[in-house]
Amino acid sequence: DVKVTQSSRYLVKRTGEKVFLECVQDMDHENMFWYRQDPGLGLRLIYFSYDVKMKEKGDIPEGYSVSREKKERFSLILESASTNQTSMYLCASMLRTGFYTEAFFGQGTRLTVV
Amino acid sequence: AQKITQTQPGMFVQEKEAVTLDCTYDTSDQSYGLFWYKQPSSGEMIFLIYQGSYDEQNATEGRYSLNFQKARKSANLVISASQLGDSAMYFCAMREVGYGGATNKLIFGTGTLLAVQP
Numbered sequence: 001d002v003k004v005t006q007s008s009r010y011l012v013k014r015t016g017e018k019v020f021l022e023c024v025q026d027m028d029h030e031n032m033f034w035y036r037q038d039p040g041l042g043l044r045l046i047y048f049s050y051d052v053k054m055k056e057k058g059d060i061p062e063g064y065s066v067s068r069e070k071k072e073r074f075s076l077i078l079e080s081a082s083t084n085q086t087s088m089y090l091c092a093s094m095l096r097t098g099f100y101t102e103a104f105f106g107q108g109t110r111l112t113v114v
Numbered sequence: 115a116q117k118i119t120q121t122q123p124g125m126f127v128q129e130k131e132a133v134t135l136d137c138t139y140d141t142s143d144q145s146y147g148l149f150w151y152k153q154p155s156s157g158e159m160i161f162l163i164y165q166g167s168y169d170e171q172n173a174t175e176g177r178y179s180l181n182f183q184k185a186r187k188s189a190n191l192v193i194s195a196s197q198l199g200d201s202a203m204y205f206c207a208m209r210e211v212g213y214g215g216a217t218n219k220l221i222f223g224t225g226t227l228l229a230v231q232p
Contacts (some may be wrong), residue, residue: 031217035222041224042222042224043221044207048220050115088157092159094220096217097217100166101217102164103149103207105158107157
């Protein structure tokens with residue numbers, strides 16, 4: 001059974017804190033993605049990675065950074081959390097090649113910044 | 115730049131009727147893929163169906179079919195015989211395909227909330 005696991009389901013942090021959201025997949029997928037989901041805005045791509053130590057900016061990278069030191073783990077970092085980063089964060093992984101491949105998602109982390 | 119547009123924020127459908135959820139996309143690439151995902155109130159993302167840009171036949175998976183009109187850049191999801199359990203948020207997504215079929219990017223639309231009425 002394929003699995004993408006996010007380290008926390010709910011997280012509450014203070015403004016200005018450094019926040020780490022962790023995502024681990026057990027499917028040996030090359031591609032991993034971080035999205036934030038907000039009502040009316042859908043899923044917006046923050047960053048993605050197609051290999052260890054490789055990263056690409058998505059559509060809304062400002063205020064975020066990522067780390068991929070191992071193939072199975074992709075971390076999203078909020079260097080100095082702000083209230084406008086309160087959101088649901090979703091991690092996904094996907095095979096890099098293959099035309100008929102789907103993305104698998106974690107359960108999501110609901111982050112509240114106060 | 116690539117973009118996915120879902121113009122229906124919410125829809126109602128009667129149980130047992132068919133419903134079409136709209137999705138249009140914008141890309142200058144010749145090779146790409148289109149997905150539909152379902153997100154029930156529990157929050158999990160469930161893969162429904164996939165269509166490749168070179169597929170000549172419309173994709174079908176059980177009660178789900180994808181009405182792919184390449185010239186119009188649309189990839190509408192059709193759900194036949196709606197069930198109460200179909201009530202959920204539905205997202206259209208597109209993957210950018212690079213050299214050798216590699217997925218470079220995966221972007222989503224804003225979603226459509228479907229409510230199935232008994």
